[in-house]
Amino acid sequence: MRYRRTKAGVFSSLLAAILAVTALPALAHGKPAATALQMQAEPNQVQNVTVVQGDGYATLAWTHVDGATDYQIERTPVAEDGSATGNGVIVGLWRPNRQINNDKPTFADAGFAPGDRFQWRVRARFGTEAQPYSAAVVGTTKPHWGDPNIPGQNLRTQWEQTLGAQYTSDVNEYAYTAAIDELSDRVRVTEIGRTVLNRPINMFIIGYPKPPATPEAVAATSPLVVNCNVHGNEPGDREACFIMARQLAFTQDRATLNLLSKTTVLIVPTINGDGRAANSRGNSTGQDLNRDHSLIRQPETQAFAEMVRDYRPIAGYDGHEYGNANTGDLPMLSPRHANVPQGIFDESQDMIEGHMYTQGAKDGWWACPYGCTPGATVGLGQETILRNTLGLKNVVNSLLELRSSGGPTRPNESNTANNRRRKTYSGLWTFNQFFQYHGAQLKDLNKARAEAIQFQSANTGPIVLEGSREIKAYPAPHPGEAPPPVDAPREENILQHAPCAYKLTEEQYNGARTDGPGGQGTTVAQRLAAHGWKVIKTNDGYIVPLSQPQRGLVPLLLDEQAVAGLVAAERIMPTVTGTRKGALTVSGVTCIADATVRGAITVKKGATLIATGSTINGLVNADRAAGFVLTDSKVNAMVNVLNTAGPVIMVGNKISGSVLVHGTKASGPANVANGVIGAPLVAGNTLTGLLTCTSNAVTPVNLETPNTVRGLKIGQCARI
Amino acid sequence: MTDVFLDTMRPTPRRVRRAGPAAGLALATLLAVTGCTGGDATDGDGITPVAFTVTGPLCAELPAGTEPGNPESLAGMPADQAVQWIPVLTTFDAAVRATGLAGELTGVTVLAPTDDAFAEKFSRTNLDELLLHDTDELRELLREHLVTAPMSVAEMVAAGTVKTVAEGELTVTAQGSVARFGNEAETVCADYQATNARIHVIDHVLGSLPTTAGGEDDHPYH
Incomplete structure (x- = not known):
């Protein structure tokens, strides 16, 4: 109102009313319930204000006014009869960047004491020029959640009680x-x-x-x-x-x-x-x-x-x-x-x-x-x-x-x-x-x-030691003026060829640390166990394979170039790549990556196999291995994993045949070995044959990543 | 269960005590000295209510009337409990607890800096160090905020100079409607009463510790 008056000078309220009435017929078809209030609307006055009560907030909504640059929301405490019991206060400023759709403005008013009663009005501004206030909407806000007469619901926190x-x-x-x-x-x-x-x-x-x-x-x-x-x-x-x-x-x-x-x-x-x-x-x-x-x-x-x-x-x-x-x-x-x-x-x-x-x-x-x-x-x-x-x-x-x-x-x-x-x-x-x-x-x-x-x-692709995925700006009207910083990984912080595993010494793994409270700290062994990582104990150290579910985190703690690392462990690079004709016998630690093995693989007692992204055209047999890791691979025969002393990881393989996981010991630190750490991980595999698990110290888990088995799931693997 | 915390935590509302005409007059005079005008001027009899009137620009933003933590409700509490109800004093309250200074908050005037004042003075890391490790240093700092007797702002202004528990001296001057201590700190909501103590909320940290705020560490990101 004021806006028009100052601009036009002679724009009388009578004229405004006439204009509103003349404008009405067009509206009347669609909205026969147009009220007297609308008929008398002043120019640029906010219309159709509604309030919906939430827990501790009240959502105001209104019809957008063409040309408005922002809106002010006023709140006034009122009594039951609607009379004001305090001064109206501007509690909110709505800006176009508040929300992703500007045509339906809303504002969550909050800060009031729950249960109080208010009236709200909204007005548009064109630049700094305030337009007329809307008609008021009145509502009682929701009280603290919960019926005071129902046990439990009537609990209140100290914060709620003290408002x-x-x-x-x-x-x-x-x-x-x-x-x-x-x-x-x-x-x-x-x-x-x-x-x-x-x-x-x-x-x-x-x-x-x-x-x-x-x-x-x-x-x-x-x-x-x-x-x-x-x-x-x-x-x-x-x-x-x-x-x-x-x-x-x-x-x-x-x-x-x-x-x-x-x-x-x-x-x-x-x-x-x-x-x-x-x-x-x-x-x-x-x-x-x-x-x-x-x-x-x-x-x-x-x-x-x-x-x-x-x-x-x-x-x-x-x-x-x-x-x-x-x-x-x-x-x-x-x-x-x-x-x-x-x-x-x-x-x-x-x-x-x-x-x-x-x-x-x-x-x-x-x-x-x-x-x-x-x-x-x-x-x-x-x-x-x-x-x-x-x-x-x-x-x-x-x-x-x-x-x-x-x-x-x-x-x-x-x-x-x-x-x-x-x-x-x-x-x-x-x-x-x-x-x-x-x-x-x-x-x-x-x-x-x-x-x-x-x-x-699967342990595929480069490892980034520092740097972020890019978050692009949300399309305008963007709820922030700029996207978050790009923070792209720099070349020197990228390992193009990921190690197969890290090897820790006894001292690195179990040694006393000073980086905790009181100059004491838990051992690396305890911390890796807290993350749930599988660690293979060999006769001269501890092997942490990357081919496990938290692969991206492993180098960030164990690599010598880590920005916030725990120890600088030795990188173990793949030892078998390309095509290998004939059978393979594994003693010590063998890493097979992106390889084709045209024959059987036998893992000897105390040895460790870590195979990823490979094709194996023969029987895979491991008995009394230190650890057995097979991921993202294709095996065109049976896989037998028997009596493994340490971790068993089988994830995302396609196996034309059956799998037997038998007699796996509970590995990991004693206090957690009976939990998920000590359990064979058998997840996301596709089998044409049977999946049989028997006599493992801890029932195998799939981390809610089911296996697809054309045959039967038997024994401890019946439900994974 | 619903009222389990209520009885113990919410301050008992007390009846407003009206002071006699003489006390009213005295306050009116003192108010004139400091120029404070924050409280209700008079009641129906033309007598100024003396008790529980707090003054200063921040008072309007703090609990008032019958809200939990209103000045009247704090009057019967020890000062260390009263500061827990003044929501801009969370840092000061934490500092009192960290230093075990509650017992010293009697028979004194507490000049309590707001949370904003602490944030303007100390970086977040520095503040954590004071609260967690350097509590001896923090205790000395708090003692520089304790005046040796309970005094209203008007009384302090009239005195011109007051002594702190840390055995320093603070000059007190009227600055428009508020009182200033030393060169910077001014009352933003003064004259809270507690048991055998007065509490004045001030907008700067007093004392001799160096300012460490002003860098990136003021608001550490998540």
Whole structure:
């Protein structure tokens, strides 16, 4: 109104009304319900404002005004009768780069105390010139989730009870966690480890009607994991996790229960309890735990790595807060180390750009790429960061940052409580969306992981020691002004010819280390075991084959050129390539890569065979070998793997014949040898004959990557 | 279970105590000295409520009225507990806990820098070092923020100079509507009361430690 008046001078409101009426007939056919309000609309006045209440936020939506450069959202507290009980405040600024579709603007207003009643108005601006406000919409916001009269649902965190003035303390976390555990059949809380100062690191395991009883059984349900709080001074996501755990534990929503019946939700609220209690970024030793997920010098990261090994989530989110005031509400980023399998990267991108950007545009949250401001140097491929470590472990995942300050788009957040509530509820929105995405994409996620496990186990293509996959700018209107930094691998950081394996000395493998808390550290043996790697003990050292599911991570810890390496182990290059006429007898360690063997292979007692990408035209027979690794190969005969002392890995082979895996000992460090490490890995193979597994110390596993067997699956392999 | 935490955690609302006319007058005078105008001016009888009025530009952004952590609700608490309810003092609160200084926060005035003030002073790595390792140094730093007796801002301005527990001296001057300590630090929300203590929230870190903020480490990326 003001805009037109100042421009046209004599543009009376009467004239405006007449114009609106004249314009009406065209509308009237399609929309007979055009209201009196619309008829009297002022020029450029925002129309059709609606509000939909979410948990801790309210989504405003309205019809786009042609020519508007941005919009302001005003919120006013009102009483039941609609009378204002406080001043109207501009709480939001909608900008075109908030969402990927600009024709249907939305804004998630948040920061208010849940349960309060408000009216909202929206106005367009042309440059700096404000246009008339829309008519008001009124609504009561949702109270804290859960019926106060239903046990369990009525639990509240310290943060909720204090309306954000206080974060939930460690002691109150344990009480709240124990109460959920006790009151809900759907929840089991397990302690996955302890911090340096001996605080428990708990994990919610949530399923319907009950969570599966063992890690192996959980793994079979393709679980998803949320890591809520790694930096102690970034507690917003942790509070969201507590609320989400309560929702999942006690909701009666059928759609949610349906999703929960098909999978398991893993929530790790506080991996860094010492840092949270101290409000420090690092753990109690000052170590930034998100620079330790590959190296696992600390007990906190060790606990997380072991959880990933045993529960095998297929998707994850990692919660943080972020100091850049000019970015979106919810910066996110995929695992992008260049060694992350393509399918894992692609699915992660789909989760962010396909799902989060789209749903964000519906609900009014501004998801955007992390590191998207021009000239940014953040968001690269470091394997020490959980986002990348998980990607290298074939887990589709994303970083989540909650923008620390309100910034220009949320001008009402100098109020600390408003700011804290917006952050936490935006995190809650994201984690719930993550759960939805996971449920909808279960098949694709599993497929991506199975392919990634086979790709990595094949040990093909170069190894990158430092550098990232490129993330291209999202098509305009891009939710960030620039794509994340390119960070392409430099030539000197690429191994064009990947080793077949690394060999560690006794000292390297089992020697005492000083890189942990108190100048002590777990041994390399313990750390590789925490990752779940298979290691072959030979008479003069320890062999780590690259042809296993975390191949991309192996050189990052063991190569002499590694940027953040653990030890400089000896590279073992392939010894048999090309075509070999006649049979082959293996003693010592033999690496066969991209070879054709026109004859049988016999692996002698105490010897190790590592064969990848090869064709073998004869019987493969191993008895009492130290280790047996056969991946991405074609065998036109039987494969017998008997009484192996160490690891057995058979992934992605095509075998015209039968396979027998018999009598494998439980290998690996004693404390974990009976778990997934000690189990023969038989995954993604195609057999024309029988797959028979008998008398192995640990039942063989397939890491949810099934074998295709034309004959029968027999014995311990009946279900893989 | 629903109210399990409520009883122990939420400060008990207290009745607003009205001071007598004399005290009201005294405050009015002192307010004139410092120029503070943040609180409600008068009640129906024309008597200024003396207790629980906090003043300064940041007060509007902090819990007020009946919200958890409002100034009135903190008045019966020891200062170390009261600071836990003032949401801009998370770093200061963490520092008190890290240094075991809670017991010293009685019979004093606490000049508590905001989280922003700490972030402007120390890099994130430096702050972690102070909170986790260099707690002796941090304790000394906190003592430079404790004045030897509970004083309102007006009283401090009137005194002109106050002594810290660290045995230093701080000059106090009125700067428009707020008080300034030394050259930089100003009150942003002053005159919180706690048991045998006063708390003034200030916008700079005092003391002699070097500034380490201003580099890339201020906001470490994920």
